[in-house]
Amino acid sequence: xxxxxxxxxxxxxxxxxxxxxxxxxxxxxxxxxxxxxxxxxxxxxxxxxxxxxxxxxxxxxxxxxxxxxxxxxxxxxxxxxxxxxxxxxxxxxxxxxxxxxxxxxxxxxxxxxxxxxxxxxxxxxxxxxxxxxxxxxxxxxxxxxxxxxxxxxxxxxxxxxxxxxxxxxxxxxxxxxxxxxxxxxxxxxxxxxxxxxxxxxxxxxxxxxxxxxxxxxxxxxxxxxxxxxxxxxxxxxxxxxxxxxxxxxxxxxxxxxxxxxxxxxxxxxxxxxxxxxxxxxxxxxxxxxxxxxxxxxxxxxxxxxxxxxxxxxxxxxxxxxxxxxxxxxxxxxxxxxxxxxxxxxxxxxxxxxxxxxxxxxxxxxxxxxxxxxxxxxxxxxxxxxxxxxxxxxxxxxxxxxxxxxxxxxxxxxxxxxxxxxxxxxxxxxxxxxxxxxxxxxxxxxxxxxxxxxxxxxxxxxxxxxxxxxxxxxxxxxxxxxxxxxxxxxxxxxxxxxxxxxxxxxxxxxxxxxxxxxxxxxxxxxxxxxxxxxxxxxxxxxxxxxxxxxxx
Numbered sequence: 001x002x003x004x005x006x007x008x009x010x011x012x013x014x015x016x017x018x019x020x021x022x023x024x025x026x027x028x029x030x031x032x033x034x035x036x037x038x039x040x041x042x043x044x045x046x047x048x049x050x051x052x053x054x055x056x057x058x059x060x061x062x063x064x065x066x067x068x069x070x071x072x073x074x075x076x077x078x079x080x081x082x083x084x085x086x087x088x089x090x091x092x093x094x095x096x097x098x099x100x101x102x103x104x105x106x107x108x109x110x111x112x113x114x115x116x117x118x119x120x121x122x123x124x125x126x127x128x129x130x131x132x133x134x135x136x137x138x139x140x141x142x143x144x145x146x147x148x149x150x151x152x153x154x155x156x157x158x159x160x161x162x163x164x165x166x167x168x169x170x171x172x173x174x175x176x177x178x179x180x181x182x183x184x185x186x187x188x189x190x191x192x193x194x195x196x197x198x199x200x201x202x203x204x205x206x207x208x209x210x211x212x213x214x215x216x217x218x219x220x221x222x223x224x225x226x227x228x229x230x231x232x233x234x235x236x237x238x239x240x241x242x243x244x245x246x247x248x249x250x251x252x253x254x255x256x257x258x259x260x261x262x263x264x265x266x267x268x269x270x271x272x273x274x275x276x277x278x279x280x281x282x283x284x285x286x287x288x289x290x291x292x293x294x295x296x297x298x299x300x301x302x303x304x305x306x307x308x309x310x311x312x313x314x315x316x317x318x319x320x321x322x323x324x325x326x327x328x329x330x331x332x333x334x335x336x337x338x339x340x341x342x343x344x345x346x347x348x349x350x351x352x353x354x355x356x357x358x359x360x361x362x363x364x365x366x367x368x369x370x371x372x373x374x375x376x377x378x379x380x381x382x383x384x385x386x387x388x389x390x391x392x393x394x395x396x397x398x399x400x401x402x403x404x405x406x407x408x409x410x411x412x413x414x415x416x417x418x419x420x421x422x423x424x425x426x427x428x429x430x431x432x433x434x435x436x437x438x439x440x441x442x443x444x445x446x447x448x449x450x451x452x453x454x455x456x457x458x459x460x461x462x463x464x465x466x467x468x469x470x471x472x473x474x475x476x477x478x479x480x481x482x483x484x485x486x487x488x489x490x491x492x493x494x495x496x497x498x499x500x501x502x503x504x505x506x507x508x509x510x511x512x513x514x515x516x517x518x519x520x521x522x523x524x525x526x527x528x529x530x531x532x533x534x535x536x537x538x539x540x541x542x543x544x545x546x547x548x549x550x551x
Contacts, residue, residue, distance in 0.1 A: 092313070175221060239527065255525065306495075367544050440476060
């Protein structure tokens with residue numbers, strides 16, 4: 001399935017391609033939701049994490065009338081949020097890999113779909129929808145579990161040349177080969193995704209939308225293959241179990257889930273919030289309805305607002321490998337310019353590889369520059385650029401003001417094309433359209449003291465003016481609120497209390513609801529494959545090392 005990042009629209013062909021990916025729902029679900037039968041069969045529901053706020057609509061939300069005034073104010077706020085240069089002052093202490101690990105997790109949990117054209121942000125009149133209509137019309141084309149269906153698809157099966165199937169060679173994934181690079185470029189050891197006519201043969205086409213996420217997808221293919229090899233080499237080990245492919249997939253999933261909780265979540269969210277939700281000292285709001293309506297759902301406050309914090313972490317350019325940024329081993333300084341954000345979209349199958357048949361051999365990731373395994377603070381060595389994500393704050397890198405791969409449908413009015421290319425504007429309008437409650441309402445519901453006026457108005461004058469002019473100081477869009485909270489409380493390095501609760505509750509809630517997750521079966525990395533140094537394989541760096549991905 002080839003959705004664009006953040007899409008809520010999917011056509012009938014995409015729906016049909018995903019029929020075998022997701023379990024069928026019952027007729028009772030169709031009756032309860034009113035969704036078309038074919039959508040129910042291949043989808044799972046969205047819901048609101050804070051049902052009290054949805055039930056009180058619109059008291060806990062932005063104003064309904066006049067919606068045109070609110071929409072104009074949201075556009076102004078979104079425009080102000082991207083009016084900052086991508087400089088060293090925007091660096092967090094978080095390595096860039098967490099930005100794109102978060103995107104990978106998002107694609108594993110959510111693929112938004114809309115068979116009712118009322119649920120979009122391209123209408124001339126962007127009137128907000130009632131929560132009941134949103135839940136009626138909007139469905140998720142993913143099982144909201146961290147089960148790596150974006151990696152495994154329907155496999156394994158017999159070797160196939162079907163471009164829509166994930167290719168396997170026995171119990172292992174097939175990998176793609178690299179194309180030749182330009183003369184004089186340093187050849188980087190690595191692999192590409194398996195492809196036919198440039199199209200990636202993977203479980204979710206969105207994981208080929210930029211080169212970072214594509215190389216993370218490659219790392220999961222190689223991680224699985226390395227686990228298969230390890231199991232074959234240790235037949236008498238208690239970890240090995242029975243069944244090469246099934247056992248390997250199970251271990252890959254559990255390591256991935258553990259790492260997402262104990263490395264990713266505890267880095268981007270407040271660790272005490274994660275621990276409190278794990279040990280039960282914090283009561284969870286996540287309360288999925290019982291079957292047959294559905295064992296679980298995807299909270300809209302997460303997918304439409306809070307989890308989009310990663311957009312502010314995106315850099316305008318990256319120290320990608322020896323050909324870019326810092327010099328490599330044996331190379332004289334300085335290295336070449338960083339790999340620009342736009343280039344990372346062009347060097348994918350969707351971007352066309354600038355005419356090459358596959359990823360050129362000067363473009364594979366050297367992930368040690370993205371993971372913090374080799375990190376140099378900004379300014380301490382001018383020959384080595386900073387290797388950090390941007391801060392989680394209310395500013396986005398300039399390239400996100402004009403996304404070249406979005407808004408390309410010539411049939412759309414120019415006004416709508418511009419909206420779709422401006423990420424901050426798009427996020428704010430989608431939150432308004434889909435009845436997402438305000439940040440203050442969510443804070444009060446959680447029993448958290450909301451941000452003060454002084455905190456909300458701190459920082460950039462342009463953003464401050466847009467908040468005041470739009471009357472957003474007392475009722476603040478949730479996405480902006482989560483970013484501002486991270487900026488003033490988390491110092492740009494992690495989410496604040498509201499953002500941490502929504503993000504951690506959703507990810508942990510899905511794991512608690514999944515009977516096969518590591519949380520439910522009581523698994524931990526001591527029961528998995530060991531890291532390359534013999535320690536427990538319990539971090540992103542160790543997973544990439546095991547997969548042989550230059551961590």
